[in-house]
Amino acid sequence: MRDEGQSTVELDIELRAELAEELSADLAEAAEGVRVGPVPTAAVMAGGRRRRLRRRSVVTALALAVLLPAGGLTVAVATGGEETGSRGGVAAQPAAPGVFTPVTGTVGTVKLPNGTTKKIEVTVYGAPGTATVMFKQLDFARERGDLWSKLPEDMLVPAPSRQPFAHMWFSVAFVEGDKREPLPMGPISLHQTGSLHISPVDRTMGVGIAPRGSSVEVDWRKGQKARPRLVSVPGVDAVKFYIVAIPENVVNLQPIITFHNQEGEAIPTIPQS
């Protein structure tokens, strides 16, 4: 009986070795199906530098403007919104955002009613140009943590009428310590100046882009007015972001936000999305 059992074990080991050899060969053949293109070392190193910068990022200035005096929620906008890294005292020239090389900048901080303070980061991507590249880019952004991973498809892909391939776009994330949390918002085209994009779940704040050369004013209709500071991110200096804290009882901020040109005239804007 022992001999039979021993033979069975030996046979099993032999069979397993043979199977493993066959499987190795089949896996090698399947692996040959991948196309090995040029090695993107520049993109890899750029991505690595961004990760390093994100780790070292600090807010350069805090508490410059309290937007809501009595709302229980305050937004303090940082001066430049730029991230800084230790570079031996030499400031690196910020690059413009590419299709797969986005730029990220801190545009403000938000203090929530529970007392926690979170940084607000905006990440800007270059225009994808084609639908194929756009889908790959959106996947890339989700995997990189720039877009909410649970975003439904209809929120992920902008409507065709907006010509989503033609424009740079941005996403928004909260950052608390090492934790980075993309807000449940879709990608927002940079050409949507004047609109305000409110985080749909917690509605704690909205991010918008001011029309070029304009100032932003929020009229709270109780004699209180505020002028949110305009902030840009490195590499996209021409685009001015603004942040507005959302009080609990306000549903639509569009009627109380106005933009003015340098002469003080009101500028018409496109609808809120």
Added chain:
Amino acid sequence: MGEKQTLDEEFQQFATARWPRLLRTAYLLTGEQHAAEDLVQSSLERVYVSWRKVSAADDPDAYVRRVMVNAHARKHRKRLKEYLSLNGDTGVDRELPERGDRMAQADDRAALLRALAQLPPRQREAVVLRYWEDLSEAQAAECMGCSVGAVKSNASKGLAKLRAIPVLAGAVGSRGTWG
């Protein structure tokens, strides 16, 4: 030449040399060209961040594999299931030249990739590391961050499931024995 520049050049050489092999491993893990490229790229980005330490380590390859397997476990589990359920195939067939024997080869590759994709991630990782990367059980355990026993169990279960999948048995049965 500064230290930073030297490190960058070392990293470039390392990434260039390892890219094809890492890409093939990633392809077996993810089952899709673009996902594989993204997985390798994001893994190498992480490696670059710590390159000073990694390059001084005894086995940088083991570190890179571990980063990649961890990244795969975190990010590609749900995505791959969604992709396969939406498309019904891996897309490999479309990306290969449609000529003679290469069609049949592509079918076999696609069948194996689909079968791999049906395995739970840990079993897939164990199978790929043991039978493609040719790692020992101890090396695979270190890479996956688990015990040797867990690697044995996952690889064994994965192998058994691959053999039990009809489409794969059909694909490899014509030329192989392990199905």
